[in-house]
Amino acid sequence: MADGPTTGELFKAKAITDDDLCAAVDAFMADPTTALFVMGDGCVLNLAEAVQAHEWAKVTTSDPTATDHLKRRGAHGDPAGATGEAMSDTPPWFEVTPDDFHYRRAFGDLEPVRAWVAQEHRVKELLDAQDRGEYRLRLVLREAADLMKRPNPDPCWFFSYDVGASMISLAEEVVIEFRNGRREVVLIARGPGHLPGSGWASGRR
Incomplete structure (x- = not known):
């Protein structure tokens, strides 16, 4: 061309x-x-x-x-x-953080089992709307708010964050927002094959 x-x-x-x-x-x-x-x-x-x-x-x-x-x-x-x-008529981005669906944060007033069910339902609603083409879902994991409270968590690793429902990783894009405000896209494997660097911001270990 x-x-x-x-x-x-x-x-x-x-x-x-x-x-x-x-x-x-x-x-x-x-x-x-x-x-x-x-x-x-x-x-x-x-x-x-x-x-x-x-x-x-x-x-x-x-x-x-x-x-x-x-x-x-x-x-x-x-x-x-x-x-x-x-x-094309590409849908707009729609950003969410764990505050929008996490069972402890979004549904803290419910008993644990009901809160967990409500979380799964909320995530399903978000992903269903993405599948219908209403928007492209972007999950934002914030180092300052969502990093697990455990010894030496790696802020560049998806699994260091408390996302509540792992199904939310099906969002079209997952980014980590570091304390300094910088954002980096997390590589997420979308199929059975191995994706080098999967789960890491910018694919870096």
């Missing part, structure tokens, strides 16, 4: 609009072989080539089990990649 500005860059430069981007995604969904698509003031995009050039997009849009929503998200390429997030 020829070098040039990405759709994200064109959008930020106001050379194309939200309607242009939605139309491009619609066109790809209608015909994944679309080679030429004109947006804005004569900006030409090879939709099929753009999607094939990004592994995440290629795999997602060709997966027969993927929902239409997931395929639409894939149509703009990797959410963290160079094609730009604006290439």
Whole structure:
């Protein structure tokens, strides 16, 4: 594919609009072989080539089990990649901390068993909404508030934090917010295979 500005860059430069981007995604969904698509003031995009050039997009849009929503998200390429997030109706980020669902913090007025059940229900609601495409869930673990009170916990390790419900790690993104305000993404294994650095901020042990 020829070098040039990405759709994200064109959008930020106001050379194309939200309607242009939605139309491009619609066109790809209608015909994944679309080679030429004109947006804005004569900006030409090879939709099929753009999607094939990004592994995440290629795999997602060709997966027969993927929902239409997931395929639409894939149509703009990797959410963290160079094609730009604006290439689809990507849902906004929705941040939560353990305060929002933890059985002791969010449901401290309930007896322990009921608090635990309420926690699991809250986490399920959060993940269900993510699956419906209402938002992309980001779990923020705060070194200052969520680090376990035990000898020498490692603030860079996911399992040093009291998350209450391990299922919340299915959030689209998990970040650790250190005491100095810096945030780093935690690598989370999403399948049965081994992911080097999984569970660690930026994959560093």
